[in-house]
Amino acid sequence: MSRIPLIIDCDPGVDDAVALFLAFAAPDALDLLAITTVAGNVSADQTARNARILRQIAGREDVPVYAGAQGPLVREPVEAGHFHGETGLGDLALFEPGEPVAPGHAAQAIVRLVMARPAGAVTLAVIGPMTNVALAMALEPAIVPRLGRIVAMGGARREGGNVTASSEYNIHADPHAAGKVIGSGVPVVLLGLDATHQVRATQARIAAIRALATPPALAIAQLLDFSVRVEKVLVGWDAPPVHDPCTIAYLLAPELFVTRPARVGIETASPLTLGHTAVEFRLEDLSAATVHWATEIDHEGVFALLLRRLAP
Ligand code: BDR
Ligand code: CA
Secondary structure, eight states: OOOEEEEEEEOOOHHHHHHHHHHHTOTTTEEEEEEEEOSSSSOHHHHHHHHHHHHHHTTOTTSOEEEOOSSOSSSOOOOOHHHHOSSSSTTOOOOOOSSOOOSSOHHHHHHHHHHTSOTTOOEEEEOSOSHHHHHHHHHOTTHHHHOOEEEEEOOOSTTOOSSSSSBOHHHHHSHHHHHHHHTSSSOEEEEOHHHHTTOBOOHHHHHHHHTTOSHHHHHHHHHHHHHHHHHHHHTOOSSOBOOTHHHHHHHHOGGGEEEEEEEEEEOOSOTTTTTBEEEEOOOSOGGGOOEEEEEEEOHHHHHHHHHHHHOO
16 A cells, blocks of 8 residues: 555644554554644644654654644634643643754645645645645645645534534634635545544543553553543543544544535634534535535544554
């Protein structure tokens, strides 16, 4: 199998961290070109630092980290530190990372990496607000027909929102960017809450990850323990959803997912519904759809994959 040239745009973030560790653990399948970071769950400075810490824990300092947008395109910033802890990485003991961020803005790095490869080659996994990707498309519109696809965590349909009644955090945090990216015409696989709420960090799953005893596995177990405590208090759930790793799992094992062709519009006109994803399945021409919306995930399969990949 040829490796997928991949850029991960993220805002680590507890579940972003799990996604990154999964991607770091799949060098045979993923050619990780860069990690680009954006303001989201916590500040832009903190997400860039967290990405550098996480790659060091995984021994993957070969992957460059580019820092990006300090805030959303239009709206005021909205962070999610209450779910991810003050630093964004729960109660993980952080340290000063050995390697610096790579020079240049994340959006410039996306443009350069996409333009340097054949059309269709590069895949983007987007697991935070879509600001960097929208900026890259504005900076160099030629990346739009050149991008292979985008696999993103974002949006909600039947599940309702996790920030407001109908909006999910990544879309809500920069709805204008999401509108540009999802409407760009690049093939997008959208893994929203309808899908990611099926993937839960149960006690048994956390224990199985901890038992692997590698530095990434121990960090993941600690991060998920943090999520269990926080989600219990804030949402009332015993087993928190694990959103972002689903994007990487999709790349590694798409057969674990069911998706439907859809048209997805992003609501920006009303403060009540800001960031709502209007997911329309009634299309005249299903084959012309550029967005595929995830409806089902084989969650046992996703955790089995995580365990297999993280195993020493
Ligand atoms: C998304 O919001 C963020 O808080 C998580 O990291 C995830 O990307 C889930 O709605
Ligand atoms: Ca995220």
